[in-house]
Amino acid sequence: MAVPPRNPGSRPAPTETEILDAALALLDAGGPEAATIRRIAAAVGAAPGTVYTYFPEQAAVGRAVVDRLLGEVGRATTGPAGSTWQDRVEALALGLRARLIDHPGAVPLVLNGPLTGPNALALRERVRRLMSRAGLTGEDADRGLYLVSVYVLGAVALDLELEEFCWGLRRVLAGLAAWKPAGDPN
Amino acid sequence: MAVPPRNPGSRPAPTETEILDAALALLDAGGPEAATIRRIAAAVGAAPGTVYTYFPEQAAVGRAVVDRLLGEVGRATTGPAGSTWQDRVEALALGLRARLIDHPGAVPLVLNGPLTGPNALALRERVRRLMSRAGLTGEDADRGLYLVSVYVLGAVALDLELEEFCWGLRRVLAGLAAWKPAGDPN
DNA sequence: ACCTGAACACCGTTCAAGT
DNA sequence: ACCTGAACACCGTTCAAGT
Numbered sequence: 237m238a239v240p241p242r243n244p245g246s247r248p249a250p251t252e253t254e255i256l257d258a259a260l261a262l263l264d265a266g267g268p269e270a271a272t273i274r275r276i277a278a279a280v281g282a283a284p285g286t287v288y289t290y291f292p293e294q295a296a297v298g299r300a301v302v303d304r305l306l307g308e309v310g311r312a313t314t315g316p317a318g319s320t321w322q323d324r325v326e327a328l329a330l331g332l333r334a335r336l337i338d339h340p341g342a343v344p345l346v347l348n349g350p351l352t353g354p355n356a357l358a359l360r361e362r363v364r365r366l367m368s369r370a371g372l373t374g375e376d377a378d379r380g381l382y383l384v385s386v387y388v389l390g391a392v393a394l395d396l397e398l399e400e401f402c403w404g405l406r407r408v409l410a411g412l413a414a415w416k417p418a419g420d421p422n
Numbered sequence: 423m424a425v426p427p428r429n430p431g432s433r434p435a436p437t438e439t440e441i442l443d444a445a446l447a448l449l450d451a452g453g454p455e456a457a458t459i460r461r462i463a464a465a466v467g468a469a470p471g472t473v474y475t476y477f478p479e480q481a482a483v484g485r486a487v488v489d490r491l492l493g494e495v496g497r498a499t500t501g502p503a504g505s506t507w508q509d510r511v512e513a514l515a516l517g518l519r520a521r522l523i524d525h526p527g528a529v530p531l532v533l534n535g536p537l538t539g540p541n542a543l544a545l546r547e548r549v550r551r552l553m554s555r556a557g558l559t560g561e562d563a564d565r566g567l568y569l570v571s572v573y574v575l576g577a578v579a580l581d582l583e584l585e586e587f588c589w590g591l592r593r594v595l596a597g598l599a600a601w602k603p604a605g606d607p608n
Numbered sequence: 609a610c611c612t613g614a615a616c617a618c619c620g621t622t623c624a625a626g627t
Numbered sequence: 628a629c630c631t632g633a634a635c636a637c638c639g640t641t642c643a644a645g646t
Contacts, residue, residue, distance in 0.1 A: 249610075273639060283612045285641075294639065347533050347579045383590040386576030387569075393533045393579075394572055404569040410600065411593035435629075459620060469631045471622075480620065 250280035252290045252300075259301050263341035270341070271297070298345040303353025305335045305342060310359050321366045322409045328363060329388050329405055336392045343392055370413060380412050436466040438476045438486075445487050449527035456527070457483070484531040489539025491521045491528060496545050507552045508595045514549060515574050515591055522578045529578055556599060566598050 258279035262271040273294055277284045291297045313331040316323075336343050351360075360381060367377035387408050391401050444465035448457040459480055463470045477483045499517040502509075522529050537546075546567060553563035573594050577587050 272637090274637085284639085285613075286611060288640075289610070344530065344534065348530065379586050379589050382577075382580060382582055382586055383573075383593065386580055386582070386590065387572060388576075389579060390572030390574075390576030391568075393575060394568060396568055396572065400565050400568055403565050404572065407569065407597035408594060411597035414593075414596065414600075458618090460618085470620085471632075472630060474621075475629070 250282050250286065250290075254280050255287060255290055255297070256300055256304055259297050260304075260339065260342070263301065263345075264339055267341045268344045271301075273297075295349075298342075299349050299353060301342055302345050302349055302351070303355045305339060305346075306332075306351075306353065306359050307355035309335050310355060310362065321370045322413065324366050325363060325384060325409060326402075326405060328359070329384060330402075332388050333392055333401060336388075343389075347389060347393060367412075372412065383408060383412065436468050436472065436476075440466050441473060441476055441483070442486055442490055445483050446490075446525065446528070449487065449531075450525055453527045454530045457487075459483075481535075485535050485539060487528055488531050488535055488537070489541045491525060491532075492518075492537075492539065492545050493541035495521050496541060496548065507556045508599065511549060511552050511570060511595060512588075512591060514545070515570060516588075518574050519578055519587060522574075529575075533575060533579060553598075558598065569594060569598065 255276060258276045259271045262275055262279065273287050274284045276297070277287050287297070291300065309328065309331045313327050319327075336346065363381045363384065364377050367380040370380070372380045384405075387405060391404065396404070441462060444462045445457045448461055448465065459473050460470050462483070463473050473483070477486065495514065495517045499513050505513075522532065549567045549570065550563050553566040556566070558566045570591075573591060577590065582590070
């Protein structure tokens with residue numbers, strides 16, 4: 237019953253990245269229920285307990301997957317220089333929507349978590365700056381950010397088509413634009 | 423080892439209502455993970471398998487709980503006769519928010535389901551009629567309904583305070599009101 | 609220091625057996 | 628016809644034991 241230190245000739249110790257890759261693949265293939273610790277471990281050729289070397293609990297794996305997706309949104313969305321804040325926020329919202337639709341199994345993870353990973357915070361800060369450029373400062377900028385976040389997450393959870401999504405998003409952004417300034421209705 | 427047909431002197435066979443009561447109580451007390459089939463059965467003094475006499479699977483219990491909550495929203499919200507459609511929609515939105523905040527453990531159930539129970543459909547029809555009164559007809563009424571639903575669910579998922587919630591909701595309704603009509607900005 | 613794999617305390621769901 | 632409770636195939640998490 238001698239146990240080889242690691243499966244001989246097989247993979248070396250898994251990377252945190254490999255674990256997240258496996259988790260996302262399971263999520264994509266089998267929905268939110270499929271990314272179990274045991275299956276993730278099996279996918280990287282390790283014992284279940286090994287996952288706990290990298291993450292303190294199952295939920296932490298989910299949070300890391302979510303933050304990776306948010307990082308991709310931030311990296312993929314580079315607004316054209318001359319665009320308005322609405323266009324830039326819309327681009328980020330569409331990017332987030334696209335990532336979530338690519339990985340529907342991850343949507344429940346996004347809806348449950350408090351979204352406090354580093355990429356989440358960076359994205360939040362970025363949108364806050366766009367909001368303030370729109371005249372929404374301080375608390376109003378935060379509220380505007382919440383409004384947009386809420387809209388995107390809810391729209392994905394309710395399976396809005398792209399057309400409906402854009403229809404509503406523009407309405408939301410119009411509502412925000414009309415708020416502070418004295419109204420310049422062109 | 424003779425087994426009495428039912429726990430002697432104890433409860434008779436559980437009602438569907440009793441099962442839903444127990445599920446909601448567990449949800450309230452212990453969050454979304456707590457309402458397991460086994461615990462629901464224990465709470466009504468029945469064997470686990472008994473639950474399957476009433477519901478074909480665990481998810482069906484969750485859907486029934488959600489539809490009960492939506493029914494309460496509809497029954498509790500009777501708009502004052504002379505109010506505008508915005509006021510009525512806002513009242514329904516606030517009612518839904520209140521129910522969900524009373525039962526936070528049920529929020530994930532609302533976000534996952536397709537919301538097709540009878541009470542969900544009735545509520546949907548009611549909001550659709552309000553929307554059409556606002557000049558949003560046909561597809562636009564549906565989109566407006568989606569927009570409001572999306573907003574409420576997302577706002578609850580992200581823990582918006584009442585003040586933020588109303589701030590955003592009015593912005594959303596203003597965006598809707600400004601859509602079809604030629605604009606009567608008072 | 610890190611990994612294994614057995615063990616613990618749970619799950620949802622099914623179904624033969626009882627009444 | 629309906630309910631029981633054992634059984635099956637899973638879970639997340641812990642931890643002694645090995646290297």
